[in-house]
Every structure is written in structure tokens, then in C-alpha cells.
Amino acid sequence: MIQKWRSALREVANLAGYELQTEYESEIVTRIVQDILSKLMYEHLHVDEKLVGMDFRLKRLNSLISVDSKDVRMVGIYGIGGIGKTTITKVFYNQNSHQFQSSSFLANIREIFKENRGLLRLQKKLLRDAQVLGVNEKLTTFDEGINMIKSRLCHKKVLVVLDDADHWSQLKSLVGKRDWFGEGSKIIITTRNKHLLIEHEMDELYEPPMLNTNEALDLFSEYAFRRNHRHDDYPSLSNRIIYYCQGLPFALKVLGSSLFSKTHGQWKSELDKLALEPNMDIINVLRISYEGLSNTQKNIFLDIACFFKGEYKDFVIKILDGCGFFAESGIGVLNDRCLVTILDRKLWMHDLIQQLGWEIVREQGYTNIGRRSRLWNFVDVQHMLIKKTVLFMHTYICYNFSVFMLVYVYYAFLILHSYFLGNKCN
């Protein structure tokens, strides 16, 4: 017992305390209280309870971030929408934020940035979370915000997360340089655009992998069958869904929830429908990456989705350059946004991303196929060919018929004319 007391007292004596130098006692007490509060009441972010494959992903992220290291480290997480960037980051944040003097999770940057003075609001939140902005203190310009972040956080060990960034100015005005932050600080940025991270010279990059088949089946079953893990009743149907989602957690969750408590027949009809019409909740999450592209890049994306998936990149570039698309650079951008991947010099895309491309083209003319910029399936092409041929024949026949009628009337006129003329002469 005495031994225990001794070692406990020794440990306490070795703890580095607060030094009271020129500060007033009241000030240091406030500082101590704030410090303890930040340790006890750190923000706990909500994450789904049903997570799969998280340990493996977190392990990788932990090794890249290395919380115990003394350097200020910036780590970027990128990937398509719904792959789990925000979720992994939240779990990491919940597990590690107590190891920092302060922490700030700036969620939905892309959305807030679009709002009036959105960036200023984000700067304020960062300063408030770090407890370095007084309640009555005002922030009127970005530059003022940058100066405050630099001068007030440079001695603090902070954990800052920028979630779903999509513009360089967000990074420049919130986490511009490493020396803005104190020793051991860690900055995490999640985005759909890898190029943003390269431009900002991150120390490490991480693309979370898709769920493997077992993880996907676990996640899907959690939502489709809830407590009763009955996927044995629907094995082939479950497998079709797993194949359709190709390991995208968001898609598995959406489809699993939508099939919960449905009958075997309903499952089958939903699945048949999916082959023709994609689930719009999923498509709309993926569409965000498409919307940030220029017109030429959009055209390249649609051409790859409709015609060139699995083709050699060089071959596709030659064809697309013929259309004036600057394909080499365009495909680079699509790759940065995880819309296209290059494997063995061939172009690939996730099946759901391809469905997004098809859906965008379909939207150009849902009922009128002729309005669509691209036709890729046999039935549509056949339909159009028949329609055009019929139209052509119709025009041809009408045209010829009218010419025939004119000639006929002309000859009739001539005959009658000569007849009357002949009669007159006689």
C-alpha cells in the first residue's frame, strides 16, 4: 500500500504544472479551468453504430497521422462520395481529440463555403473551438481571421479537421501553413478531389478502400434484416445487391434500409428496377463530383461512362482529342476526383459512377431518346435507327409523291393543251 502511495506521489511530482510568472492568479485559474474542461468535455461526434471494417481503416489512418509525433502533420483523405471519409475521420476524432489541447471539427465545408460569409464563419468556429476567440470579439475579414489563427494557435497543440473541402481558398484561409499551429498539431482534410491535397502539399494521403465482400454483406444485412440476420433466406438476392454496390458503404446502407421488411417478391422487383433505373439517393451523392467539372471534362466523363470503360487510355485519348477535348488533362482531373481510375493503362470506373453517367445522359431526354447526346445500348440505338429510317422513308415518299404529282399534272396539262390545240386547228 505504502509503495502504491509512493509511486503515485512520485508521478504527481513529475507532472509539469502551470508556471505563474507575470500572469495574474485569476488568469491562470481561468486557463486551468478551460484546459480541464476541454479535456473533459471534448466534442463527441455522432457516428452510426453499425460500422464495419473500421478497425483496419483506423489502424492505417493512425499510422499516417501518428498522434504522438512532434511534427505538425497534414493528412488528406480522398475518395468518391459515400466511401466513408467523414465516418473514419469522426471515429478518429472521437478517439483522439482528448490528446490535444484543443480540437475543431469543421463539418460540411463545401456547403458552408457557398453561404454568405461562410468562410468567415468557419474561421470563427475554428478560433472558438480552440478557445482563443473572446465571446465579444469580432472577425470582419478573412485576412484578420488568418492573422488570428496564426498568432493564437501557433503555441497550441491542436487537432483540426476540414471535412468535405472542395476549394483551395478553404485550405489557405483555415490551415494555410504548418507554422500556424503548435508542435504536435495534426490537420486532417477530407475531400473528393485529390488534386486539392496535392496542391496543398499534404504530408500523407489516404484513400479508404471499398468494403470487401464480407464487410459489405455484414453492413447490408444490418440494414436489410436488422436484428434478425436472415440473409440465408435471400442469398442470391443479397449477393446481387452486394455486386451492384461494389463495396460502397453508403449504397449498401441506402439499399439495405429500403429493402427492410419487404417480401421476397418485392426484393426481386426492386432489384430488376435497379438494373434499369438507379437509386436516386445514391446517384445524387455521387453527382456532386460531376457537378464541379468543366464542360469539356463533363463530356469526357460521359463518353467514358457510355463507350470507353475498360478501353486503353491512349486509344481513348486519341479519339477524344479528335473532338477537341484535351483528353489527357481531362482524364487526369477525372482521376483526381475518383470518377475514373487507370489500371493496366486502361480506364475504369465504379459501376455506380457509370450509372451516374448513364443517368445524366438519360435526363437529357427521358421520353425523347433523340434528344440524348449519347446512345450506348442496343435497344435505344435500334429504336432511333427505326425511327430515323421511318422518318426518312416518309420524307422520301412524300417528296417523291409530290414530285410525281407535279410531273403528272404537267404532262396532263401538256396533253390537254395539245388536244385542245389540235381540236382548234381542225
Ligand SMILES: Nc1ncnc2c1ncn2[C@@H]1O[C@H](COP(=O)(O)OP(=O)(O)O)[C@@H](O)[C@H]1O
Ligand atoms: N465502414 C463503414 N461501416 C458502416 N457504415 C459506413 C462505413 N463507412 C461509411 N458508412 C456509412 O456510409 C455513409 C456515408 O459515409 P460518409 O462517411 O458520409 O462518406 P463520405 O464522407 O466519403 O461521403 C454514412 O451513412 C456512414 O454511416
Ligand SMILES: [Mg+2]
Ligand atoms: Mg463526407
